[in-house]
Amino acid sequence: MKCYFKETAVLLFCVAVFLISCGKKQEDKNHLNIAVSSYVPYTFAKSVLGNLANLTLLISPGTEAHAFEPTPKTIKDLKQAQVFFYTSNFLEPWALKLDRKAVMLAKNLPQVLPTDPHVWMSFDNAETMAQNLANYIIKIRPNFETRIKQNMIAFFSEINSLKFLYSDILPTCKNRTIYHIGHLAFGYIARDYNLEFKALFSADMDQEPSAKEIAELVKAIKDNKVKYIFSEEQLNPALALTISQETGAQILMLNTIEGISKEDFMEGKTYQTLMLENLKNLAVGLECKRQ
């Protein structure tokens, strides 16, 4: 009897080992390591793929995306990735230099503003970028197709809700000008929702505003009795604080999504949740009737 149990235990152990090794083989076959440049491709990849892939964010949380320069760690991370997604050659001119097979997401976009490279701020563009990512992965991993298509339905539904909310709330705003102590990253929102957008820094953040430009903006804020100005997290807050003190206007934050704070990253904030936060702050700052 004892012997019988022992044999059964050995047999079960062998079956368990066999099943685990089979599972591992299956896992290895599907395993996908993806590198992404900034938080824009990161959040789209997360929405499209869920847990189907491991994502490595090259521009780590808390880093200013425009100022990023590849390090030896970037190259090491890229070597371990099977796919590398980036936004565009304007935003990440280093991407193709590091990996000739890098996949650009900002392709075949329905909306293009030549002055503003922050293309994902248009919801139509965000949909196309996510779809480009989905199409690429389905091509190399056809067995992911069903899961990806399910995830895309959820993603499009959330984007549609955002489109509805933006179209519902922003036309009701008393003020139509976004005074932004930050860079030219919200041109698409301004255009899509008929707002005016005044930014102190250029689109690629390579130019500091002059004293004259700052003085002009301060004058405009005072003249128009503006109660709220906007700024962004990835920027040194000193200038926004000075302008706030000088004008009495309160500061509200807008998120460009290309960069992400460590806290927001840990909380797992997505494009969708960050764009909703942007809308909430715009609604307060522009004194919209609907909030």
Ligand SMILES: [Zn+2]
């Ligand atoms: Zn930017």
